[in-house]
Amino acid sequence: xxxxxxxxxxxFLIPLGYYIETFGKPNKIYxxxxxxxxxxxxQLNKIQTKKNGFYVLQFPPQNERPVWTYIxxxxxxxxxxxxxxxxxxxxxxxxxEEILDVLIGLTQYPFVEGIPYDYGHTISNSEPVSAFRMNxxxxxxxxxxxxxxxQLLDFFEKQKTELLWLLPIHPSEKEFIQKNEDFSCFF
Numbered sequence: 713x714x715x716x717x718x719x720x721x722x723x724f725l726i727p728l729g730y731y732i733e734t735f736g737k738p739n740k741i742y743x744x745x746x747x748x749x750x751x752x753x754x755q756l757n758k759i760q761t762k763k764n765g766f767y768v769l770q771f772p773p774q775n776e777r778p779v780w781t782y783i784x785x786x787x788x789x790x791x792x793x794x795x796x797x798x799x800x801x802x803x804x805x806x807x808x809e810e811i812l813d814v815l816i817g818l819t820q821y822p823f824v825e826g827i828p829y830d831y832g833h834t835i836s837n838s839e840p841v842s843a844f845r846m847n848x849x850x851x852x853x854x855x856x857x858x859x860x861x862x863q864l865l866d867f868f869e870k871q872k873t874e875l876l877w878l879l880p881i882h883p884s885e886k887e888f889i890q891k892n893e894d895f896s897c898f899f
Contacts (some may be wrong), residue, residue: 727799727871728759728785735781736774741767744816746823759785768815772807779803782811787819788873794828801854818820818849818878822844829876848885849878 731738743751743758745765759767766786773779781803788797800818802811822829835849854865854877868875 720809721850727788727867729772730867731769731783731785734861735771735777735783738769738771740770740812742812742816744765744819746820750813750816758808766819767817768812770807770812779805780807780811782815784819788871790823792822792828793826794830796828796830796874797872798829798876799868800876800878802849802878806839831876834881835878848881848883850881850885852879880894 736755741754741756741759743754743765744767751765754767761859766784766789769783769785771783779791781801783801784799787799789799800815802815804811818835821827821835829851831851831853833851835851836847854861855876865875
């Protein structure tokens with residue numbers, strides 16, 4: 713039994729190493745549970761395997777990477793109803809605390825509501841007032857990461873885990889996707 717726990721902990725922390733190698737050192741890490749609560753902000757050395765939770769990490773721009781990166785760690789410990797394991801990634805031009813809150817909710821959503829995430833799906837913001845200019849997210853393959861993050865993407869592929877890129881789009885773009893049943897023209 714102890715060997716199993718040790719094995720799971722080692723495997724759980726491997727993606728964190730790829731995140732740091734790809735995005736640099738996170739400046740904020742939030743420990744969350746599956747009940748809709750942010751438990752606490754933690755330091756990098758306090759990340760551990762969590763049966764009943766996950767983390768949301770915020771990475772500031774680094775060297776040649778001019779965007780803020782927000783990514784989940786531990787969502788893939790559960791399987792979404794369409795039988796995929798996934799982590800979420802969101803890129804933003806500036807720091808935005810609201811993204812951290814939104815990612816926590818989006819991480820829990822498919823498990824609480826029993827609704828799958830997959831490429832081409834859209835998620836609309838239900839908030840009447842929001843700081844986001846584009847209130848719909850398109851779930852895409854991480855195309856923007858393809859050139860700069862090949863080791864990270866290879867790791868996800870070997871783990872049979874999807875990295876779902878959340879791309880903000882305008883409502884008219886959502887209508888176009890729904891009408892044409894195709895989102896590939898965005899790339």
